[in-house]
Amino acid sequence: MNKPATIDFATAAAILVPAATAPTQALHDLVPGEARDSLLAVHDVLRRELPQGPLAIYEAGGGSCSVLPPELPGRSKVTVVDIDEDQVRNNTYADEAILGDVQTYRFGHETFDLVICYNVIEHLPHVDAALLNFRDALKRGGMILIGAPNPRSLSGVVTKYSPHWFHVWFYRHIRGIKDAGQPGEPPFPTFFHPLVTLPRLEAFAAANGLDMIYCREVESPRYPEMRRRKPLVAALVDAGAAALNAVFPRGTDVRRGDYHVILRKS
Numbered sequence: 001m002n003k004p005a006t007i008d009f010a011t012a013a014a015i016l017v018p019a020a021t022a023p024t025q026a027l028h029d030l031v032p033g034e035a036r037d038s039l040l041a042v043h044d045v046l047r048r049e050l051p052q053g054p055l056a057i058y059e060a061g062g063g064s065c066s067v068l069p070p071e072l073p074g075r076s077k078v079t080v081v082d083i084d085e086d087q088v089r090n091n092t093y094a095d096e097a098i099l100g101d102v103q104t105y106r107f108g109h110e111t112f113d114l115v116i117c118y119n120v121i122e123h124l125p126h127v128d129a130a131l132l133n134f135r136d137a138l139k140r141g142g143m144i145l146i147g148a149p150n151p152r153s154l155s156g157v158v159t160k161y162s163p164h165w166f167h168v169w170f171y172r173h174i175r176g177i178k179d180a181g182q183p184g185e186p187p188f189p190t191f192f193h194p195l196v197t198l199p200r201l202e203a204f205a206a207a208n209g210l211d212m213i214y215c216r217e218v219e220s221p222r223y224p225e226m227r228r229r230k231p232l233v234a235a236l237v238d239a240g241a242a243a244l245n246a247v248f249p250r251g252t253d254v255r256r257g258d259y260h261v262i263l264r265k266s
Contacts (some may be wrong), residue, residue: 002057019123019222020047031225034218043069045214045262049143050113058112058132060092060102061120067147068116079112081105092140099259103129107137118147122159127193128204135210144210144263146201151192154241155220155257160192175231198259210263220257 030036046069046129054209055076064081064210066073072094080094081102098105100119121127121239134144150156153182159167167187171180179185202212226234244254 010258012215014088030221033221033224034256035258038216038218039067039109039147042067042214042260042262043215044090046072046143046145049213049264055114056112058107058134060115060134061123062087062094062097066093066116067145070128077079079107084184084188090184102133104133106133109136110139110142111137111140115141115144117144119149121146121148121187122151122190122192123224125191126195127195131195131204132208135208138265140265143213144261144264144265146261146263147219148196148215148259148261150257150259151256153220154237154244154254155222158190159190166188174233175225176229198261201261202208205232205263209266212261213264213266214262215259217256217259219253219255222257223255 008241029037052074053075055072057072057076057078059078059080060064061082066078068076068078077096078094078100080088080091081098081100082088083099084092085099088099091097102120103124115138117130117134121130124130138144141151149159151160160248164187167190168181171177171187177185178227180187195204197217198217200217205212223234223237226237236256241253245252248254
């Protein structure tokens, strides 16, 4: 049996996605390190803070992989919105998949218990519009989970200022992802709106009725990946990062290339 996906096009043509199967958990794809530890801590917060009954979850951007704690989908209605038709087709666990733009697509007020926006905001030219849409769609006390790259880190600066073809090359030849850059496959073009910067995100959230209840900057998982796959390249990058850390203010670590944030609606 197939699930019909709701499509946000004038033609209203449905995309059929396979019946729900156990989603590939993003946690399983992370090598041991700070990012994996933080995602486990995020799971603990979600288990503790979310209501215990049935849940309504909105994933802003969603392919074949979920960052939810593995037991949550079984008691949740999961709605995915993604602008990429291939990503919508690849999704196998959503109860409803919508082809649309998270910056403009609007749900009814107080619809969801949780909004997940993981590795998405760096790709959006209008992050403020997306965040306000997420807030309005949340029930009071509902939460937004954001995972994003840190633009002030070494990997963030390289990603922000290097051309997209270099991102594809890195994914294929350093990360070993052979189909990187193919339709529906990362890496996707990045914009790095100013609100992706963590202090600005926190200030915007506070000004718009969202309290930050979890925040952790972590070493980018690309570092342990490189140490495992390309040790010589990793040694050179680690040496460069250590040199930068030595000249920056004490406590700075340019290897902290990602962050996890949970915002709660007041």
